[in-house]
Amino acid sequence: MTCKDFLKELTDYLDDALDTRTRSELEEHLQWCHNCYVICNTTKKTIEIYRDSTLYELPDDLRGRLRSAIMTKCRAKKPSTSGA
Amino acid sequence: MGAIQKVNEPAPLTEEMVLVTAAKAGDVGAFEELVRRYDRNVFRIAQHITQNREDAEDVVQDAFLKAYENLPQFQMQSKFYTWLVRIAVNEALMKLRRRRPERMVSLDEEVRTEEDSMPREIADWSPNPEQQYNQAELKDILGKTIQGLPPGFRTVFVLRDVEGLSTEETAEALNLSIPAVKSRLLRARLQLRERLNKYFKARKGGESTK
Numbered sequence: 001m002t003c004k005d006f007l008k009e010l011t012d013y014l015d016d017a018l019d020t021r022t023r024s025e026l027e028e029h030l031q032w033c034h035n036c037y038v039i040c041n042t043t044k045k046t047i048e049i050y051r052d053s054t055l056y057e058l059p060d061d062l063r064g065r066l067r068s069a070i071m072t073k074c075r076a077k078k079p080s081t082s083g084a
Numbered sequence: 085m086g087a088i089q090k091v092n093e094p095a096p097l098t099e100e101m102v103l104v105t106a107a108k109a110g111d112v113g114a115f116e117e118l119v120r121r122y123d124r125n126v127f128r129i130a131q132h133i134t135q136n137r138e139d140a141e142d143v144v145q146d147a148f149l150k151a152y153e154n155l156p157q158f159q160m161q162s163k164f165y166t167w168l169v170r171i172a173v174n175e176a177l178m179k180l181r182r183r184r185p186e187r188m189v190s191l192d193e194e195v196r197t198e199e200d201s202m203p204r205e206i207a208d209w210s211p212n213p214e215q216q217y218n219q220a221e222l223k224d225i226l227g228k229t230i231q232g233l234p235p236g237f238r239t240v241f242v243l244r245d246v247e248g249l250s251t252e253e254t255a256e257a258l259n260l261s262i263p264a265v266k267s268r269l270l271r272a273r274l275q276l277r278e279r280l281n282k283y284f285k286a287r288k289g290g291e292s293t294k
Contacts, residue, residue: 056131
């Protein structure tokens, strides 16, 4: 397996969506290829950092205002079968 | 012979389906519960795509209102949330197009070649790189970094990796094929990793690597 092959499979590897054989081929590659090992680890960390971040959280006061505006408009118009 | 899939067997009613059914029948309170359930997600997705707070607020309102108006057309063959995300992504892309009329904004665009996603800098990161920064600095870094990705890439990344939709749900929400989702996701992940390197790579001997 080349580094290019490894990169092609990286997303499925990180998502645990590979068959056992391909997975073990990738893991064997990781044993000796330090560059791919680093790329794999730092890509995984990239995902974790974004997943765990509080980026773009909806503040409570804004949340309340938005919901109230949405519900006022919804109450004003019942859903119709004719569509929007 | 192995198990045969029973295609006609109705799926068990989830709590979400109960709410959607009630909302379809005119129960506004049930719809409000759906808003409560998903407003944070829709806001996060909208802000990731538009990169603009006011636009994201508009998208939240417009997406839920559109979903409410179109409830009679929702066939309940997919999850309500996936359907809602699809509406929200379309609203957000429309905002982006209005704000940047000079640039084509589409989920279909192949903005960069494969080579642009190939790792250039290979440096290990310190064990907990995010702890080198305080919350505000970290948010700033993550926001600026994802902003640099083409809209089609950051949309796939946020749905799959931040909101946790499956590849299939992401494909359905964005009207893309599964291979297209996987290809964009790989490139988005690799480009983000590359861009985060300058902030997170391990420092040698206590010296700054900048």
